[in-house]
Amino acid sequence: MRYNLEKKPSRFAIRTLKTFSDTMFSLLETKSFETIMVSEICQLANYPRATFYNYFEDKYDLLEYCWTIIKDKIYPQDFVEMNSENRVYEIFGRIYDFFDEKKDRLFRILSHNPLEGELYLCFKQYMGSQILDIMNTIHFSSDRFLPEGLLAEYYCATMLLVLEYSFLKEMKFTKTQAIAYLQTLLKKG
């Protein structure tokens, strides 16, 4: 990201960032991320290429910015007050709800972007890093045998797996089904 998101953005920046991310999202409903070109984004957004590069390193950078917009809507700040045990399932449930809410647009995008494609990988990676951050804040007292970091990554990977199966592969689990599967895998069932 070339533009500094920390400081208060100018009207310039707000307008430009929104235009570029909107354009990316709508392009993704049209074609695969691989075939989307910076020039194309700029043409649709009615900005010269130089402006694009004022804000983003490349198209991957813009994509990641798009995910951060989504994230702000998924993760409210009230995780800390929950008890450790149920936090995993609470978080999982929220992410499930978010996906469920946006599933129309999600499926439209995925119809052009296969599971082996770049978009899918980038998104999965981003979700993973976000969930891992949350998992790392949880102290799992139950299991002293395993290293903490390993356990956090294990929880994260398993959550991602069930989410993936619930929404992105052929089978579409309901929320209760998905949580039951997660509990079984995490041996709480």
Next chain:
Amino acid sequence: MRYNLEKKPSRFAIRTLKTFSDTMFSLLETKSFETIMVSEICQLANYPRATFYNYFEDKYDLLEYCWTIIKDKIYPQDFVEMNSENRVYEIFGRIYDFFDEKKDRLFRILSHNPLEGELYLCFKQYMGSQILDIMNTIHFSSDRFLPEGLLAEYYCATMLLVLEYSFLKEMKFTKTQAIAYLQTLLKKG
């Protein structure tokens, strides 16, 4: 892959494929995959760029070919005769041994290619797809509640996680440690 690996390769092809993959491997010990250019590979391999493109789509394609060379050395064909229960740990053990054997070169390569880099991702993805293929041949009778595919992916992801921790992150588990951790996570411990 532009070159058809199914048919019997000519002397030309054998020589060329080996030269390119050797060059890639030795370049990876020198610098990051991101900074390696096709032109650079060709210069070191003493082949014109056009020859490269006769064999490979791009540098990612060559990288994947490099993995297939490694794979042939990891996976002997005698998996089928093992009983389902222990096959997971047997496979895990073999992959552990393979990594352990090659760890010097591995660390040299990783010193130029960080965990967030392309090389690491590509490799992980390739290992994942290979392990998943094997897992899908195993029928897990114990758990009828969970969908088969989900279970296979779960085993695959968990194995990858422990391998990653054993070799690629700061902590270096011994083989028995690693297997014990895997067993605990898969709730057999």
Next chain:
DNA sequence: AAAGAATTTAGACACGTGTAAATGTTTAAA
């Protein structure tokens, strides 16, 4: 409303990529 700061713009540039056509070279079989 005006000065100063920040942003946008247009165009040119060097670079790596991947393709295509024409031209040599090697291979293996008759």
Next chain:
DNA sequence: TTTAAACATTTACACGTGTCTAAATTCTTT
């Protein structure tokens, strides 16, 4: 040894990328 197919080489080209500059425009602040 000859011959045709397969392969390698050379060369040239079109394309997208990312960088940079200086001028024009828009925003912010006073």
